[in-house]
Amino acid sequence: MSKMLNLKVVAVEAETADAVTIHLKPPFMRKLDYLAGQYLSLEFDAAGTPQRRAYSLSSTPGLDRHLSITVKRVDGGLVSARLVEQLTAGDRVRSLGTSGRFVLAQGARHLVMLAGGSGITPIFSIIKQALHFELDSRITLIYCNRNRQSVIFADKLDQLAARYPGRLQVIHLFSRPEDGSAGARLCQERAMELLAPLNGEHTHYYLCGPAGMMQQAREALRSLQVADNRVHLENFVAPVKPAAAPTGLASQVHLHLQGREYSFAVSPGQTILEAALAQGVEPPFSCRSGFCTACVCTRLTGEVEMAEGHGLSPAELKMGQALMCVGYPKTAEVRLTVD
Ligand code: FES
Incomplete structure (x- = not known):
């Protein structure tokens, strides 16, 4: 940063x-x-x-x-x-x-984007990038809102669809339409119905919205056996802290940051970021909630448990990455690097 x-x-x-x-x-x-x-x-x-x-x-x-x-x-x-x-x-x-890592994946030709409310914000940015710079891409946007009046970028999306005919399809789902007609929510069944015909080898899925919508869409994608590396998630609800402190022992964390090594103790139930800041060490951070990935580090030794619902992908976890703001040491000693 x-x-x-x-x-x-x-x-x-x-x-x-x-x-x-x-x-x-x-x-x-x-x-x-x-x-x-x-x-x-x-x-x-x-x-x-x-x-x-x-x-x-x-x-x-x-x-x-x-x-x-x-x-x-x-x-x-x-x-x-x-x-x-x-x-x-x-x-x-x-x-x-x-x-942030919620960005356009290489090789994505068909982008299926699911947005709820203000979850459209990063998706809108990516849609414009794909339409303007990835000329052989096409986009299907499924956009969930209360009603037409609560749709952010309604006119701008209409203008993009008109400007790029055949490349942007917008499907609106309104839970409480103004005209009193029956509302439509993205339940798992509806998600399956909408997503199944869109699935293909070069389809990538981008999800950003309330937890319930994300959950239904993820379940549907699992049922469709879509590989994790084709599903891109942006959470904006707080991750869930592990039910119990992951270790009863105080841990010692060694953090390699900007060419220096810092060592500090982390108490049970305390995140690595909380402990670092309390001891005057200031690694990069922003949201403190596991969304923005500004506090990402790589684990060199030891184990770190993270709150559920954080912003790292399964592939990044496999590479040993962790987020300090929602990360709890799981071993008596942990060695991390942010360089
Ligand atoms: S500070 Fe944003 S994910 Fe950790």
Whole structure:
């Protein structure tokens, strides 16, 4: 992750009654590189304490002039309420850089994308990338919302479908349509019905939305025997902490970071990131919830147990990767590297 940058708010664009797109610009002569589908990490002061949040980028590099995040106000979310209701052009926000692995896979020709609510944000970025730069790709988007009024990017998706005929199909599912007609939710049966005819050798699946929707879609894909490396997940609900502390022993973690080795104790029930920060070690991190993968490290020795629902793929886990913000040492000694 790159160093802290002050980004200027260029414009705030309303998308729905409770979602806005915030267009941002780095300082003169500075550039913020990113891939379609990644997060932007921001830091805010709340009650005198710096709070970090990761927001998916809805802009697409090489295509959109500004860096843009799309934010939906969440119930009880102080930071999202501030962004949606108070931010205006000319304001500045502190950025810690971009990260994330929810990006376009090589060789993906047919992209089947399932989005729920604001889960459309990274998917919208990837859709534009595929349509503009991957000329032999086509996309099927299954987009779940309460009703037409709550659809983020409704007009923009219609415009893309018209501009790229035959390459973008959007299937809307509304759980509570305005006209009072029967609602449609993505249950497992419906997911099977929609996904089965789309399955093919070069089909890749991108899922981002509420936990229930993700679960139903994953079950359907398992039933269709779709290989894990063709399923790309972006979670935005907090991972579930292991029921019991993974080890009754305090663990000693040795962390190789930026050419230095740090050793610190981790108490049972404490994450590796919590222990590192408590002892003045500051590895890269942002969301602290297992979504953004900014705190990824590689395990050299020892075992780490992670909360369920984190942002690493089975292939990355097999390579020994772990997320420090939702990772608990499982052995008395663990050796990790972030380099
Ligand atoms: S800080 Fe975001 S996944 Fe760990």
